[in-house]
Amino acid sequence: MNLPDRSMDVSRRAMLTGTLGAGALLTLGDRPSALGAVSGTGARSVAVPITSCATWGAKPPTEPVRLTSPLQQLIVHHTATPNSTDYSQKHAFAFARSVQQSHFARDWIDTGQHLTISRGGHVLEGRHRTLESLATRTQFPLGAHCTDMNPVAFGIENEGTYSEVLPPAALWKRLVETCAFVCSTYRVDPKIIVGHRDHQSTDCPGEQLYKKLPALRSSVRTSMAARPWGRVSPGDVSPNVRAAQLLLRQTGRSVPVDGGYDSAMTSVVKSYQGAKGMFFVDGIIGAGTWESGLTPTLRTGSTARDAVRAAQTMLTARGHRTTISGTFDDATSRAVKAFQSSRSLTADAVIGLDTWSRLLA
Ligand SMILES: [Zn+2]
Numbered sequence: 001m002n003l004p005d006r007s008m009d010v011s012r013r014a015m016l017t018g019t020l021g022a023g024a025l026l027t028l029g030d031r032p033s034a035l036g037a038v039s040g041t042g043a044r045s046v047a048v049p050i051t052s053c054a055t056w057g058a059k060p061p062t063e064p065v066r067l068t069s070p071l072q073q074l075i076v077h078h079t080a081t082p083n084s085t086d087y088s089q090k091h092a093f094a095f096a097r098s099v100q101q102s103h104f105a106r107d108w109i110d111t112g113q114h115l116t117i118s119r120g121g122h123v124l125e126g127r128h129r130t131l132e133s134l135a136t137r138t139q140f141p142l143g144a145h146c147t148d149m150n151p152v153a154f155g156i157e158n159e160g161t162y163s164e165v166l167p168p169a170a171l172w173k174r175l176v177e178t179c180a181f182v183c184s185t186y187r188v189d190p191k192i193i194v195g196h197r198d199h200q201s202t203d204c205p206g207e208q209l210y211k212k213l214p215a216l217r218s219s220v221r222t223s224m225a226a227r228p229w230g231r232v233s234p235g236d237v238s239p240n241v242r243a244a245q246l247l248l249r250q251t252g253r254s255v256p257v258d259g260g261y262d263s264a265m266t267s268v269v270k271s272y273q274g275a276k277g278m279f280f281v282d283g284i285i286g287a288g289t290w291e292s293g294l295t296p297t298l299r300t301g302s303t304a305r306d307a308v309r310a311a312q313t314m315l316t317a318r319g320h321r322t323t324i325s326g327t328f329d330d331a332t333s334r335a336v337k338a339f340q341s342s343r344s345l346t347a348d349a350v351i352g353l354d355t356w357s358r359l360l361a
Pocket of ligand 1: 076077078196205
């Protein structure tokens with residue numbers, strides 16, 4: 001999008017009170033993937049913090065925001081505004097307000113795009129109802145960012161001008177994560193990621209960023225397929241449930257360790273998800289929940305005994321038998337290395353997210 005210069009007349013209005021929350025941590029990877037999901041776009045690990053309109057101080061839309069579907073294009077824009085070196089959240093919020101004001105000035109009912117990413121890597125809701133509609137996994141707000149395409153196109157605006165320079169690393173990283181999040185949420189293939197100029201006569205998203213779109217699609221695809229977490233759901237009876245129970249105990253929660261996912265455990269998991277501010281509080285443990293801090297990094301000498309028991313439980317279940325002692329001893333270290341080798345991971349005996357995700361796949 002090419003915004004008029006006034007978009008940088010940053011509002012001096014104080015941030016609204018009661019808006020200090022970081023916004024929802026959206027972890028939609030936990031939902032069961034729908035039938036017919038595009039290959040490689042199922043329930044994978046994707047989570048990105050997005051600040052809601054209410055939090056950054058958006059004005060209400062001037063008319064009700066309607067929802068539309070299906071999502072067929074993910075369009076990347078740049079705001080064609082100066083490349084600010086203020087990477088703060090405060091700047092991001094003020095920038096979002098200035099963009100909304102400039103779009104009101106065009107007689108649009110609200111911010112045109114669905115999400116905005118600041119040069120500091122802050123992701124903000126653009127058009128109202130974007131966060132709310134993500135939960136439908138099919139609908140999204142009818143926006144105003146690409147003429148004729150709006151009924152089927154989700155728009156992401158990147159703060160700055162990328163005709164001659166590339167975005168800063170923080171923005172690029174968030175753009176990859178955000179695109180992966182949108183693609184996995186709507187179960188669409190990253191090949192639908194295009195630039196504004198693919199549809200209209202415009203420089204947007206800038207020559208340099210445009211040339212990176214193949215790399216973006218590739219990185220998004222990698223991001224979506226990175227970790228093959230399994231899912232644990234109410235009613236399950238498995239070693240994975242037992243591991244989940246041990247990991248919940250490690251967080252200080254009281255839950256029996258019996259390998260059976262009953263209604264009491266559902267309450268504990270929902271409580272955990274609520275405490276983590278997760279978008280879905282549904283008792284289903286998938287990528288988002290596993291990666292929310294439930295699977296701590298373990299290595300020789302780790303004192304997180306229940307978490308070590310969980311790892312030993314899964315190592316044993318995967319054929320690398322270890323004593324389930326809660327002590328990360330030499331035998332455990334050897335079992336971890338053997339498991340890592342069998343999964344083509346670096347055999348360093350450190351259980352981080354990559355190893356956890358394969359243990360719990
Ligand atoms: Zn554009």
